[in-house]
Amino acid sequence: MNPNEIPEILHAATRALGAEVTSPWFLLQLGLILAGAGIAFGAGAVVRSRIDMTSLAMGWPAPLRLFMRVLVGSAPTAVFAALMMLTRVAMVTSTWPSRSYLLVIAAKLAFAWLIIRLVTSVMRNTFIVRLVSLSAWLMVALSILGQLEPVIEGLDSVSIVLGGLRLTPLLLIKLGVLLVVALWLSNIASNFAESRITRSTDLTPSIQVLLVKMIRLALMIFAVAAVMSAVGINLSVLAIFSGAAGVGIGFGLQKIVANFISGIILLADKSVKPGDLVTIGDSSGRISAMKTRYISVAAGDGREFLIPNEDLVTQKVTNWTYTDKNTLVKVNFSTNYEADPRLVCKLANEIAAAAPRAIKLKPPNCILVEFAEAGMRFALTFWIADPDGMDNVKSEVMLSLWETFKREGIRVPYPVREIRIRGGALPVETTVEVSS
Template sequence: MSGEWDSLATGLWRDLERPDVWWQVGMLAFCLLLAALLDRTLRARPAAGMHHSVGKGGVRRLIFPMTALVLVLIGRALLRGHFPVTLLSVAVPLLLSLAAIRIVFYVLRISFSAARWLGAFERMFAFCAWSLVALHVLGLLPQLVGLLEEISFPVGRQQLNLWLVAQGVVTVVVALLAALWLGSLVEGRLGRVEGLDRNLREVLSRLARALLLLLAVLISLPLVGIDLTTLSVFGGALGVGLGFGLQKIAASYVSGFIILLDRSIRIGNVISVGSDRGQVTRITTRYTVLKGLGGVEAIVPNELLVSSVVGNESYTDRQVRVGLPVQVSYGTNLEQALAILEGIARAQPRVLADPAPQAVVLAFADSGISLELGFWIRDPEAGTGGLRSAINLSIWRAFKEVGIAFPFPQREVRLLQG
C-alpha cells in the first residue's frame, strides 16, 4: 500500500510538469461544478418518498461528495488511455474522506442536536483529516511522523514525544465523543422511564455522563502507550487548585448533587434564601435559578442553598398562610369588625375555604386596636401583592359603610398653671 501511494505521488509530480495536465484539471473542475449544481438543485427540492428526517438529512449531506466521486471515476475512465489521470486518482481518496467526515458528523449532530461547538469542530476536523490524507498521498506523512517523534520530553518517569501526544489527543477526543453519545442515549432512556422524579432523572444522567467521560479518558490513554501514573503530577496540581482557588466552585458542584439527590428543592417550588425570593425554574449542578414576581431571575449558588436556611413555601404542602394587619379605633364594635374581615376574605376566589379565614385581636396599641386577618392560599408562586390590595380596598369600603374609623396618631397637650 505504501508503494502504491509513493507511485501515485511520484506520478502526480510528473503529471504536473506536463502541458496536458490541464485536461485533468478541467475534468476535475467540471466534475466538482456539476456535483455542486446537482447538490444545490436537490437541496432546494423536497426529497420524494423520503419521510424520515434522519435519512433525508444523511442523504443530502452525501449528495456532493458521492456525486463528485462518481463523476471523477467516470472522467478518469474516459481520459485513461489518452492522458495521464494521476490527479483524478488523487481526488478519489479526498472525496471519500469528505463523504466519511460528513456522515460521521451528521451522526454526531443527531446525537448532540443542542451542541453549538460541532460546527467549528467539524471544520477543524475536516481540515486535519484532509491534511493527513494529502500528506499520505504525497508521501510526506512518514517524514512528518519521524519529525514529531524526534521532539521528545520527559513527564515523570516516562519519555513522551509529540507524535505520541497527538495520537493521545485524537484517541481521547474520539473516546469522549463516544462517551457523550452513550450519555445522550442513557439520558434519552431515562427520560422515557415513567414515574421517575425529574430531579433524580437529572442527577442520574449527569452521573452517567461523568462516569462515561472518566472511563473514556482512563481507557483511551493507555491504548496509545501513555502511562496514567504520569498524570499524577497534574492531578496533584489540580487538587491544590481545587483546594484553594476553586473551593467555592467545587462546593457548589457537590451541593448541586446533594440537592438533586435529596430533592429538598424541586422545579416549581417557591423558596426564599436571604433577600431573594422566587419560583425555582432550573436546577443545575452549580447553581439554581429563582424567578421573582417582577421577572428578575436570581442565580443562586448551590452552596448557599445547602449551608443556609431556605424557606420553601411548597416543600410538603403548597398551602401558605397570609396575615393582613388592620387597626381600628377604640370605639369600634370588635365583633362586627371581625365578622366583616372574615366575610371579605371568604369572598376572594384565591382564599381557601378550608382552613377558613380567621380574624383575631392582636393588641391594644397607642392609637387603636390592632387586628389581624389570617387566610390561606394554595398558589404562593402567584404572589400576594394583588390579593392584599384587593382585600384592603374591600375593607376600606366596608368599614366606611358601617362607620368604623381607622385610627391615626393623636397627642394630648396640657398646659400647667404656675
C-alpha cells in the same frame, strides 16, 4: 545521509517539481479540475433550488432527514467526483494513464469527503462534526498521496520525556481526537440515561438529579481513562504530578469543589428540590434547575437567579414548599374607633373565606391586636393551597375589605396633624409697589 548532499537533493527535487508543473499535461489536468469544479458548483446550486427538503422528508425519521439534508448539501462534491472519474476514463482511453494522475487524486479526495460527510451526519454537534470530518479527510488525503507513513514517523520522532512519559505530537493528536470522540459518546449515553431517569415516576426530583449527575461524572471519568489507556499512557505515570495538582486544586478550585460537594449534599438530604418555592436573602422564586455548581431560581418576572450551592448550605433558606405547600397569608389593617370591632372581624372573615384560593377546611381568623393612637389594628389570617401568587391573593382580599368598609360606613384611619401657634398671629410683611 551526508548533510552535504541535502542541498543537491533539494535542488533536484525543485527542478523535477518545476518541470512537472510546467508540463502541458499537468496544466491540462488542472484546467479540467477547475472546469469540473465550476460545473459541480452550478449543478449543486440547481439541485438545492429544485429540491424542497421540508416537503420531501416530511414524516421521515430524524436521522434519515438529516442524512438527506447532508446528501443534498454535498451534491456539488458528488457531481465533481463523478465528473473527475468520467474525465479520467476519457483520458485513459486516449493517452497514457500517467497523464491523468491528478484527476484520480481529485476524484478520490472528493469521494472521501463525501463519504465522511455522510457518515458524520449522525452527529448533531457542529464542532465535533467539523473536527472529525477534517481529521479523517486529512488522514485519507495523506494516504492517497502516499505521505501518511512519513508524516506519522515525523510526528513521532519529536518527543519530550516527563517523568517517564514520552510526549510526542502524534500522541497529543491521538489523545485530543480520541478524547473528543469519547466525551461525545459519553454525553450521548448520559443524555439517554437522563431521559430514562426523568421519566421514572418512582424517583423523586432530587434523586433523579443526583443519579444523572453521578452517571455523567462516572461516564466522563471512564471516557478519559479509556482514552489514555488506548493511546498507551500508563495512568501510574501521572502520579508524579499528583502533589502539584493537589495543591493547585486545593487553592484554585476550592470554591468549585465546595459548590460541587454542597450540591451533592442538597440532593442527598432533599432540603430543596426542583419546583420548590424558596427565599434566599433578597431572591425569591421557584427552583427551575439544580446544576453541579449552582441552582437556578426563576423569579416569575423573566429573571433567573443563579445561586451557588454553597450559599444554600451555609445561609438561611426559606422553603415555602418543604413539607407542605399550604401557606398562611396575613393581612394587617386598621379602622377608626367608631367602628364595631366584632362586626369588622366578621366582615373580614367572610371576605377571606370567599377568596377563590382560600382553603375551605381551614377557616380564616381575624383578631384585634392593638388599640393604637390612630385607631384599632386587626390581623386577618387565612390559608391558601399554594404560595404561588400570594401577593395577588393578598391584594384581592385588601381590595374587598376596602369596598366592604366603604359600603358599611367603616372608615380606615389616617394620621391628622394640627399646628397650633402660641403668642398671637405671626407678623405678615407686606410690600407696596408705587408706580409713578
